[in-house]
Amino acid sequence: MKKIAVFLFTSVALQNIAAQNLIQAYKDRADMVTQANISNNLQEFSNLGVKTTGSTANTDALNWLKNKYLSYGYSSSQMVEDPFSFGSTNSKNLVITKTGTLYPDKYIIICGHYDTIVGPGVSDNGSGTSILLEAARILKDIPTEYSIKFVHFSGEEQGLIGSNHYVNNVAYQGNTRKLDIKLVFNIDQVGGQIGNLNNKITCERDTGGISSNNAASNTATQELAVCTGLYSPLQTSISYAYSSDYIPFEEKGYTITGFYEYIKSENEHSTDDNLTNIDPVYVFNVGKAAVGALQHFAVASTSNNNNLQVNETPAKDPLQNIRIYPNPAKDMITVETEKSKQFSIEINDMAGHLVLSSENQNRINTSALQNGVYTITIKTSAGNLTRKIIIEK
Template sequence: MFKQILLSFLLFIVLSATVSAQTLNSFYSGIVNNVSSANILADLNTFESLGVKEINTTALDNTQAWIKSRYESLGYTDIVEQAFSFSGGTTHNIIITKTGTLYPNTYVIIDGHYDTINGTGTNDNGSGTALILELARLLKDIDTEYSIKFIHFSGEENGLIGSNYYVNNTVVPQSLDIELVFNIDEVGGVSGMVNDTIVCEQDTSSPTTNNAASAAMTQILANAMELYSTLDTEISNAYGSDYVPFENNGEIITGLYEKNESPYAHTSNDVLSNMDVDYLFQVTKGSLGAALHFAVGTQTLGVDLEDEMAKKVTIYPNPSDGIINLKNTSTKTFNIKILNVLGKEVYTSSIDTTTTSLDLSSLRKGIYMVVFKTENASFTKKIVLN
């Protein structure tokens, strides 16, 4: 237990440093500016037209098929429909995976439920469904260091059935390495009200070992919402949505929920005309900025430019007995990460336009990848330690 608490504390220190350094990223901002209100409105209209999406209904099955077809139309191929039984019927979680460039086996989960109760649920949670689809569209061809899983859960309205099933039947048995769970639930606002604030949710419950890291991640979320949208933020505690099973499993979680809570949830009046689509547009922009920070989006340099930058950094001797020199003849300062063959980060440093020596004698013999990164771009080199 002490080791777990210590690791959580160290992670909190690292995340706190990241929070303090968080500024507007021009590359991320360019992607965020492509968020389409027309796409969001079209998906909300389709979601509403599919009807009341309760377990054991054709409407829920049709919504599942529609979500899958949307990802296929975006070019995603790693789509899993995870079946589970409830109340005498079968329904499905929909899991879409986008593989990361540096940490392919570590995941940022962006999730929300697509089932509804007593009505079409256009806000609860058609808003989250449309938002996640728009994030998936814009992240499709963006390199991210961490893998992303877009997950649409079923059975949330029946007591988090789908997310519990996923944690118990995928996360736990596979020891899934989760960087963060980012939950989106009911973020469509209320028509006729001033919707200018979004609630960012952090973990305040047991087990407490993940609370500090959740607080740091939630602050990153709040910062991103204010950097990439016009919204103000408020931080509150997480409860009653699909991040809870992850939270109970000790994962780091955060989430979003509308500030003006709709009076129409779980009724036949939870429809598009009672929402504020402009508010959802801003929530989507901020969420995309946050997702890029969480998964670490990187700009593709192109082969020629990447080769040109790589040629200006020399590593010697290579192979090495543990001491390596990095000579940088470019005009850029690089942050560096050294990864082992499993893709785990084992060393970090930085180099400016001079020669820097690194003592890697504490690392095991073998092959490592050195990742050189500027603000938005990166390239890699291989080293061998004898």
């Protein structure tokens, strides 16, 4: 059972940050999460019954997920089944990969488990499953600099068996790291109890295990909290990560963060974890936060043309010809603009403070900046372009 120890981000502070850092394109997409889609996903998940790992219902849920992704336009080549077994039980994880434009071999993993025990598990974890599906639907044709893996784990309820298998056989093989994972973003039990004041979400950070990845997790979780305030109406709290599918990743040194309901519903692992007791509006709001945060972590395009394909550049938009590299950067960033164009550059930290500015300079010295995530805005006569940059020394 989760005992939540927290410190709160005040709504005033979040609103202040939001006023300075909101990226309109990200918000527009977060607002594309619909209550109808979330509720429909929850209903269909519930209809699949008790999805115990290895059961027929568990296989039915896997096939339901695959058909959902196909209906969104993902190809079968983007979907990989990851089979595993324990004892006489067999099941599969499902992995859908959306390739990044600049860093195709570096991944943001957004994950949640789809297996249940005893009841239909509409909160634990139909809620996270529904949000992953909605995020995949909305971002399908949005270019992101980093690749995204949407991962649906099975075997979570039996002791993180599916995620352990994936980490130790796919992400790692023996002592060799095979997947370069920037961040693991886990969503588990965010259904809320109907009737509770469900206006706050817990953002989970790494506080134990391998200590070398704790600082990076803390930074990512702070960013998750900020994004939640930017792109959803929810308030946030910070707690510690444990007992869900991000843990096997943490144990291999990867950076993790996650969402978990703030007021614990206490319905998990029982027949009471059903549609009657869940708060679908809460799931909807968490979904908006997740879509906003996922765009931030994967560095989504800021163009509002949602029909863009990966590597597609709008021919008539001069702002899209601007290149910013490398990203992540160490001591220098190059900004390529059209020659003879007048432009200025502003770099802000995640609190919205201006930390660096220049005019008509293509090479920007960033050696004085600390490691972290920043926004860079290039202002030209044709308009402004804002991108996320990472300083990583």
